Amino acid sequence: MRSVAIMTAASIRTRITSLFGCKYPIVLPGMSWISDHDLVAAVSNAGGVGILASGPLNAKETREAIHRIRDSTDKPFGIGCTLLMPGAKENAQIALEEQVPIINISLGKGDWIAQRAHEYGGKILATVTNAKHAQSAIDSGADALMLTGHEAAAHGGDVTSLVLVPSIAKRFPTVPIVAAGGFADGRGLAAAICLGADAVAMGSRFAITKESSLAQHMKDIVSNNEIDGGSTESDTVYGKNFDGIPARVLKSKESLRLNAKPAPLPTVIYRAFRAAQTMNIPLYKVLPGLVTQWDKMYMVAQFGAATESLMKATIDGNFEEGVQFIGQSQGLIDDVPSVDELVQRIIREAIDASVHGRDTFGGR
Known part of the structure; x- marks a missing residue:
């Protein structure tokens, strides 16, 4: 089944919003020292899905962070586990014990995590950068894929989102897709859906928000995107x-x-x-x-x-x-809004972009 989005002023419904139970198809990816309990809760409360970065945390800290998220929101959220890294297995165990709704795995085989998560109704979002890894993730029980394009901050692949998303969507038409890399506004969300994605992840954009714990000096540098002297x-x-x-x-x-x-x-x-x-x-x-x-x-x-x-x-x-x-999408970032302000703006822009596209192609 191909990706189909239904856009209204109240919500944008896709396979990802149905799978994760969120209002909007917008994801905060797990970014070390940035995607903490406060930012995760803020994004989930705003209608998206926040994913906790567990990389810098030990097992005790991970459990405490999960509890603090649940103290701040009753909305769906997730936790990221980079399986290659020391401590990741222990953090994944904590996530399973706490029955975290969404577990985002990367750099490793997560079949044992998927099996246990599915027992309590949890969902597995696997981060991949190519078709080979996508197939492996699906075979290991992934419910959805996060495709990280070349434009992304940190560990994007060598293929841009413009090619990666439709390529994987064509190969695996029944698997919901979160597109990551190059997305920072509603136009990007609308474009990703047209390419075959069911949601977008916006790491760099959410890093430059009021609730983000990123150092203020770094926020100032990134949000100044002037050609002469900016980023x-x-x-x-x-x-x-x-x-x-x-x-x-x-x-x-x-x-x-x-x-x-x-x-x-x-x-x-x-x-x-x-x-x-x-x-x-x-x-x-x-x-x-x-x-x-x-x-x-x-x-x-x-x-x-x-x-x-x-x-x-x-x-x-x-x-x-x-x-x-930081991702190349920093060129689209010129302010430091609150998470809720940002999400509402993204939704308005996405709906406007979809209307523009319909009108351009002669729709009614």
């Missing part, structure tokens, strides 16, 4: 030397320096262990993998090594020494 859609850097996985970050002297060449192995391991300590990840969870699964754990070590730089920008607002994940 436009062209002011990003994409490369694999930031954290071991191809990623998109805000252009700066530090990001250009880090992207120029990979850090030496001893530096990567040292910084990864420091990051593990900062995030309360026991070293015994990291050391065995460095010996038995060197290829995967080296990538994890690189990811951990980037933690300090990411935290400097995201938490401290230190743009000189830090690195900030």
